[in-house]
Amino acid sequence: MRTRCPHCNDLCTTRKTEQISSLYREVTFVCNNSECGHVFVACVSPVFRQ
Numbered sequence: 001m002r003t004r005c006p007h008c009n010d011l012c013t014t015r016k017t018e019q020i021s022s023l024y025r026e027v028t029f030v031c032n033n034s035e036c037g038h039v040f041v042a043c044v045s046p047v048f049r050q
């Protein structure tokens, strides 16, 4: 899973994934930009559509 840094918009690398429950997962990202180095957590939840 790839995402962009909310600060510098550079690509981020997944550092850690933690499955909290079957419907909720937390992913820790690290910014690839060494001058930024921002670390942040995003949550992933399935969205059900019919």
Ligand SMILES: [Zn+2]
Residues within 6 Å of the ligand: 005, 006, 007, 008, 009, 010, 031, 032, 033, 036, 037, 038
């Ligand atoms: Zn950044």
